[in-house]
Amino acid sequence: MLNFDNAEILEFINSEIPTYQRELLKKSLAGNIDSIDYYEQIGRELSGETNRDNLLLITGRTINKSSFYEKVKDEVYKFICTEVKGYKTERDFIGKNFKELVTIISTAIASTFSLGVGVIVGIITNILIAIAKVGKNAWCELQKENIKLTE
Template sequence: MEELNNIIQADQEQLLGSIDDYQAEIVKTFLQSTSNDYLQSADYWLNAGPANTAKFGGEPNKTKIYRDKLLEELEKFLCGNERYEEDRKKIATSGDKSQKYIIGVMSAAIGKTLGAAGAFIAPVIVLLILSIGKMAVNAWCEMRKETRSTAGNSGLA
């Protein structure tokens, strides 16, 4: 789908423009502190919260597990899994092709699957998309298949 390929190829500022300004400012701070490490910044977002409250998932060491689940669902969305077929059709048939709309649809759909608010995971979706970089979606999907296959062979899947 051309819209999804276009969003993958967007630059950092364009993608950060698809989330609320206050979220983008926090993400920029995380990116500065991690030397633009998108995955570590995603972990920071998932661990962020007011003092004296439980972090998302309850335990900081669970953040990577949740980020990996988000990555798996993003893979399903981008790589054609039927779970997200209706959501991809919604993007394809919408008159709104803005990145904000597409990130919103993706975040709501993936959030619904994982039981999280789309608004909360939207910055993580943006960071994960940035981590894909300029790679073609098909190449990324193939790389993810190989990663899962290798993990499955080592008993980690």
């Protein structure tokens, strides 16, 4: 399910991802790094939770400390690593190419948050790149431990 070559992923990024997110996703794809922290930082930049340019000043206190990126990642974990019934139908439609995989997962998870797919497609793409680079089993184990820590 997660065996895609870089050329296929790059083609998807260039054709389907909003222009302003492409640079970060190409950085994610080009990194031959097996540290999940590298991909986490890129995911937080894609979600707007960190600002890589440091141009904005935080002028108010944080009201809600929950991370949108973490919530999306938790849903990807449920989709990819578990047999949660909520995503059973979508899992059955998973195709053989990267575009189908991202589209199905993004659509399923976007509906969970009542969002448009465009809001999370870059984040989902980065997470799937991380899974491909780190390995599905390793990524799932790391997420399982992170979910236990936050429960």
